[in-house]
Each structure stands twice: as structure tokens, then as C-alpha cells.
Amino acid sequence: MQRGLFVWLTVLGLSIFHPALADLRKGFEAYKRGDYAAAVTELKPPAEAGDREAQYLLGLVYGLGSKVVPRNPEQAVLWFRRAADQGESAAQDALGQAYANGQGVKKSAAEAVKWFRLSAAQGDPAGEFSLGFAYLRGDGVAADAKEAVAWLQKSAAQDFPSAEVMLGEIYLAGKVVQADEKLALQWFHKAANHGEPFAEASLGLMYAAGRGARHDKVQAYKWLTLALHELPRGKFRDAVTKAHDTVAGKLTSAQHERAEQQIAKFEPAPVGGKHGGVRGRTAPLNEPEPAGPIGTGSGFVVSAKGHIVTNDHVVAKCGQMRVRHLGADSMAAKVVVRDSANDLAVIQIAQAPAAIAVLRSGTEIRPGDGVVAIGFPLAGLLAEDANVTTGGVSALAGLRNDQRYLQISAPVQPGNSGGPLLDFGGNVVGVVSAKLNAGAVAKAIGDIPQNINFAIKISLVRQFLDANHIAYRTGAFGTRIEAADVGERAKTFTALVECWK
Numbered sequence: 001m002q003r004g005l006f007v008w009l010t011v012l013g014l015s016i017f018h019p020a021l022a023d024l025r026k027g028f029e030a031y032k033r034g035d036y037a038a039a040v041t042e043l044k045p046p047a048e049a050g051d052r053e054a055q056y057l058l059g060l061v062y063g064l065g066s067k068v069v070p071r072n073p074e075q076a077v078l079w080f081r082r083a084a085d086q087g088e089s090a091a092q093d094a095l096g097q098a099y100a101n102g103q104g105v106k107k108s109a110a111e112a113v114k115w116f117r118l119s120a121a122q123g124d125p126a127g128e129f130s131l132g133f134a135y136l137r138g139d140g141v142a143a144d145a146k147e148a149v150a151w152l153q154k155s156a157a158q159d160f161p162s163a164e165v166m167l168g169e170i171y172l173a174g175k176v177v178q179a180d181e182k183l184a185l186q187w188f189h190k191a192a193n194h195g196e197p198f199a200e201a202s203l204g205l206m207y208a209a210g211r212g213a214r215h216d217k218v219q220a221y222k223w224l225t226l227a228l229h230e231l232p233r234g235k236f237r238d239a240v241t242k243a244h245d246t247v248a249g250k251l252t253s254a255q256h257e258r259a260e261q262q263i264a265k266f267e268p269a270p271v272g273g274k275h276g277g278v279r280g281r282t283a284p285l286n287e288p289e290p291a292g293p294i295g296t297g298s299g300f301v302v303s304a305k306g307h308i309v310t311n312d313h314v315v316a317k318c319g320q321m322r323v324r325h326l327g328a329d330s331m332a333a334k335v336v337v338r339d340s341a342n343d344l345a346v347i348q349i350a351q352a353p354a355a356i357a358v359l360r361s362g363t364e365i366r367p368g369d370g371v372v373a374i375g376f377p378l379a380g381l382l383a384e385d386a387n388v389t390t391g392g393v394s395a396l397a398g399l400r401n402d403q404r405y406l407q408i409s410a411p412v413q414p415g416n417s418g419g420p421l422l423d424f425g426g427n428v429v430g431v432v433s434a435k436l437n438a439g440a441v442a443k444a445i446g447d448i449p450q451n452i453n454f455a456i457k458i459s460l461v462r463q464f465l466d467a468n469h470i471a472y473r474t475g476a477f478g479t480r481i482e483a484a485d486v487g488e489r490a491k492t493f494t495a496l497v498e499c500w501k
Helices: 005-012 019-032 036-048 052-064 073-085 089-101 109-121 125-137 145-156 161-173 181-192 197-209 217-228 235-248 253-265 438-445 458-467 483-491
Strands: 295-301 307-310 320-324 331-339 344-349 358-361 370-375 387-395 405-408 420-422 428-435 453-457 473-476 494-500
Touching: 036 052, 052 073, 052 089, 073 089, 089 109, 089 125, 109 125, 125 145, 125 161, 145 161, 161 181, 161 197, 181 197, 197 217, 197 235, 217 235, 217 253, 295 370, 307 494, 320 344, 344 458, 358 458, 370 428, 370 483, 387 483, 405 428, 420 483, 428 458, 453 458
Parallel strands: 358 428, 358 473
Antiparallel strands: 295 307, 295 494, 307 344, 320 331, 320 494, 331 344, 370 387, 370 420, 387 405, 405 453, 420 428, 428 453
């Protein structure tokens, strides 16, 4: 793998006197400690002067983002491309990942593979891993298990944790190669020693089950504990937590003490790859995205500046957000303002929206009036397109006479939260927010309640937007149109909101 002059000077511990190289060194140190504002300040001069190392690092800063320097996939791609065009192997892999995931550029598996090949040809372990993963999945290239394993092994030979984890999973599953639990355990060990949390978890689960090695409660507890320090929320973490607690309950005092001592002494080994000494994921564009978001909801566009109204509980635990079904495959979004007390939030996309919702004004909606709910319930399970359901307004108050809500009979499911509730003129009259817990009520009263759901009144939404100086459109109820026409119109401004860790 080609390395810039800066890297070799850093490795040798030599002083750097050239001003541009000094900026690069300062920028790299700022990047490592997470000070992205300082990193941008130091890296821009050498990057604009054509230094490919600085261009790549600047791409990483924008690819990851922070509160001070917002994540900007388009800027990341710009700098990755400049570095990649100069032959920077790590930037070529990062640019390939951008194409593979549709981040900052139109998604293209074929274009992704092109850049992966260029990176892998230089012996970059990230590029080798990405190319192997493409062969494994058949993305942009015909699926080929032999080629996949060969490229993954080249990457793993350079201590690239993602490749080590993938090889462990391949040999454990036995779907593309003959299953070999001992070999899987070895690969998980290599990745776990680099501090890779999924490998630590897999290793702990294997020791707990006695797979690939003898059952070992101390080793199981050690690796499961280390994994839980960094594993993101989700079903896998829940399973690991359950296994950890089970193992912990079976340890003797001496075993527990021995395991805790091993945990305290654990120090991750250096990671291979460009700037591999920086532990953990270097940028979202450097490796394949996680299997999916940790949660989803719905929202609707209210301004020409890309403001989207949704529920606060949809975005409350998001590290990052993506928005889909607004004319592009996926767009980054940021939180503008939240109101947890009223379960409202506004997020924003950078792109100009194709359509904007109209919020109802004038005559208020009445009990018995028909309504249409639009949203993306149970994303990944139901149809990808927005769901349209119809019903009526049952009451002008929610539980315990809460005047902020409408009670509605339109069916909603998890994932509908934050979506628009519309009248039969196509105006938004509320924000779908909650449904009654039928199971809990059935236990309490001995009967299952039917179609009792709730939406936040549009009057409260308008107050929220006014208080935060966010423009929106209003309109009185006019000509009645069919529910299908309401749905078609609403789909143009209703979004799937994905919450990522």
C-alpha cells in the first residue's frame, strides 16, 4: 500500500518542518482526538494545495461528522475523489463505499467495485476487504465464494479487523465454505484482539456455548463484557446482554475476579489499514453500513428549506438520521429542534423538497370526519412504499381528556409515528403519535380495544413551528377528494425516517 511522506515521517518520529506538512500532522492529531473543527482548519490548506493524504483525512472528517462539523457525505465524496484520482488507495476504497451505500453520490454497485479494485490492486487492506465483500454478496460483480475468501484473507493478513470478523462468520455459518468452528474461533480471536466489538461478542458466545473450543465461562464473560462496552443498541446487543448475564450468574467469586483482571489488562492490538492506529471505525464511508437502522418512523415536509416534522420519540436516540422516499434513495438529516414534552421534532435535509404539506387552517376537524393516515409502518417487513389507511376522528381529546390529541380510528402500526394525518381535502390535521396498548388494556378490562389511536393536533404543531420560526403552508378545507388521491398527494411529501446509532 502506498503511503504518503507524512506517514513515514510520523512512523520514524522525525520532525516535520515544511508548513504544509506541519498542518497535516496537526490535522491528523486533531482528527485522532476527535477535534474535527481543528482538523478542518489544519487539513484544508494542504488539501487545497493538492496533498492527497490531507484530502483523504478531510474526507474522513466530513464523512463522520460531529456537532461542530456536521456530517456532510457530499463534501466527503468531493475530497475522497480528489485523493483517489491521485492514487490514494484508502480514498479509493472510501469512494467505493460511497457508491456502494449511496452516500453523497448516486448509488452504483458497479462504480463501487471499480474503486475497490483500484484500492485492492495497491494492497490496501480496506480495499481488499471491500472487494471480497462485494464478491461474497454479488454486488456489482458476479458472486464468487472463492474470490471472496481469497480477498478477505489478503486483507486479514494485514490485521484488518473487518476481514477477520467476516472470515469468522463465513467459517461459522458454513454456507459458502465448509463449516469449521475452530477456524472461526481463530478469526474471531484475531479481530477481538484488535478490540472489534462484534468479534468480541461472537467469541464470548462461542466460549459460552463450547463451540470451537471447550466451554469456558471466564473467557465467555471476559469477551462478552468487552463487547458490551461498544456494541450499538439493537437485537444483537440484547442477545449478548442476556448471554452475559447468564454467564455472570454461573461464575464463582474466584472466576469472576480472574475475568475482571483479564478485562482490566486488555489492550487492543494495532489495527491494519490507512491510519489503522486510530481505534475503531474511522468513518461511516470506510466500511459497509450496519445491517440496518436501530429504528424507523415517518415524517412530512413542511418547508421549502427541507424542514420535516416528526415525533420526538422517533429521533430522540439517533446518532445519525437518514431520510428516504423524497425523490432520492437516501438523504442525511439533522435535528433542528425537539419538544419532548409534546413529542414533536423538526429535522432538516439539505436538498430542496419536491413537494410540501399544507397544514389545515380555518374550520377545525370534527368528530366523525374522515381522515387518512400515511406512513411507513414496520419498515423492512411490509411493502416499501408508503402505507395509506383510512378511518375517522373518534374524539377531540386523547387519554384522560388530553386536549393536545385527536383520537382516531385509522389503523396505525410501529413506524407510522411522525407521519401526517390528513383530511379528505388533502390538508394535514395531525401528527400520528401513538396507539393504545391493546394487550395491556385487555389484561385490565378483559376485552380487546379496537382502533384506538392518537394524533397530535395540527394547532399544537403550528404553535411549535411558529415558536421556532419555521415557515409552513396553510389551507382551509376545500373540495373533498378520494382517499386514494389524498394518499397519492401525501406520498410526495411523506418520508421514511431512519434512526442510526
